[in-house]
Structures are given as C-alpha cells and as structure tokens.
Amino acid sequence: MASANKTKPEPKSVAAFLAELDAPNRANEGEALIDLFARVTGQPPVMWGPSIIGFGSYHYRYESGHEGNAPRVAFSPRKAKLVCYLKLESAGAGPLLARLGKHSTGKGCLYINKLSDIDLGVLEELVTDSYQEMATAYPT
Template identity: 65%
Template sequence: MAEKLLDLTPYPAVLAFVDGISPVARQDEAKQLVAMFARASGQAPHMYGSAIIGFGTYHYRYDSGREGEAPRVAFSPRKAKLVLYLHLERTGADQLLAKLGKHSTGKGCLYINKLSDIDLAVLEDIVALSFQTMAQAYPM
C-alpha cells in the first residue's frame, strides 16, 4: 500500500526544494520523509537554510550567550546519504536504533543511505520520540 504523501502546495519553499532534488529516487524519499516527519511531529514543514527541511522550532541559548532558533526535528536529502537531525543523545532510542536497519549515527544525526535499507515504522517511532523529547526539554 502506498504511503499517503503530504500536499506540499501550501509550503512553496519546501515544494520548490523537494521538486529540485535529483535523482528522482532521492526526491521520492524526501517526499516520504516529509510525510513521516509531519505525522510524527504534528508540525508543518519549513525550510531551514537552503537544504534542511525542519518541523517545529525551539529557541536555544548557549552559556557563551549565543542563541537562535532551530528545528525540533529535521532532515536533509543529501546526495550521498539522508541526514536526519534528531537529537538522538537525548532520546534514549538505542533499542529502536538496534531495530532500524542499516544506518550510522553522529552527534545529533542519523545517516541513512536509502529508505529501503531501514524499517520505516521504526524510523517514524524514532522521529516521534525525538520530537517529544525536544518538546519536553524546550516547551512550545
């Protein structure tokens, strides 16, 4: 059964970015991720910079005084890999990550070669957990 995709028409910047992704297979994966992140977060997609699609925002402030706005969860469909920004160090998602499939992690990032390498239901659970964790740490 095909996954219902989010209509991006109300989000012209996101639509333009996704429509410009190549190859088409990566574009299709980006559309799947937009729909998944919207479901998992309950938030609309927005562009952060030129290549990151984010959902929800939070205000951060470092001890140095530097502060700004960042997405609560986000992803970027890079050529080599899909990069998901999920604050994994805060979530305790180790058991879910063990069930995810082929992936790698970095500080706050989850790297996936292609969506067919992973369990999409597990990924959606990880995205939802990350969003909930950030909502608790930084209330809306």
C-alpha cells in the first residue's frame, strides 16, 4: 500500500504563516516571492504542508502506484535559505542559472541565501519556464 502524501494543501493562510516567521526579513522576502510567483502563474498562493507556498497544482502517478498532487511551482522561506521548488532540468535553465547570481541547486530545488544576492528578473524567467514546462508535462 502506498503511503499518503505528507505535502498537501493546508487550510492555514499564507499571511498567518509569514507572520509567524522568526526572521522578519524572511517574511518580507516571502511577500516579494509571492508577488513574483503569483504574477507569473496567475495562481493564488496556497500553503502546502506546514512551510511551502505553492502556486497551481498537478497530479502525478508513478509506476510504483504512488500518486498524489503537488504544486506546479513553490517556495519556502526557510531560516537558513529561501528554497524555490522549480523544474530545473530544462535546457533553458542552465544559462539562466548562470546569470542568476549567488545560489546553489539540488534536485528540483534552488537555494538562495537572500533575494539581494540574485537578479529577480532572471528568477522570474526561471519561474516562468518551470511553470510552463510543468503545465505541458502535466496538463489539467
């Protein structure tokens, strides 16, 4: 039996989540990212689990039978770094990442120390590309 998805939409408001953050700067950066992600996606922010702010959603199903829903793009204003959950495997992501500024990446994650370290215009391009790729790969 497949385990239940731990990351799912939550009723908690995004504003309440940001208000509870220990670092006021993270709340300000979270607001800036909400504006960027919402503008790009045309979707409202939704809490996914206790700390992820997602935009749009898609349904996936693995060959193992595990399936669930996830945000098309998302971010989390964590204490150590801002984490953006994006599709970074696309051919266009490499050149954009080279122009982004100070960051690191993991599988599907873009880690940013603070927004002032990066070019927000390039981040907007990355979010746009990622959202469009996810919409193509997982049409509703």
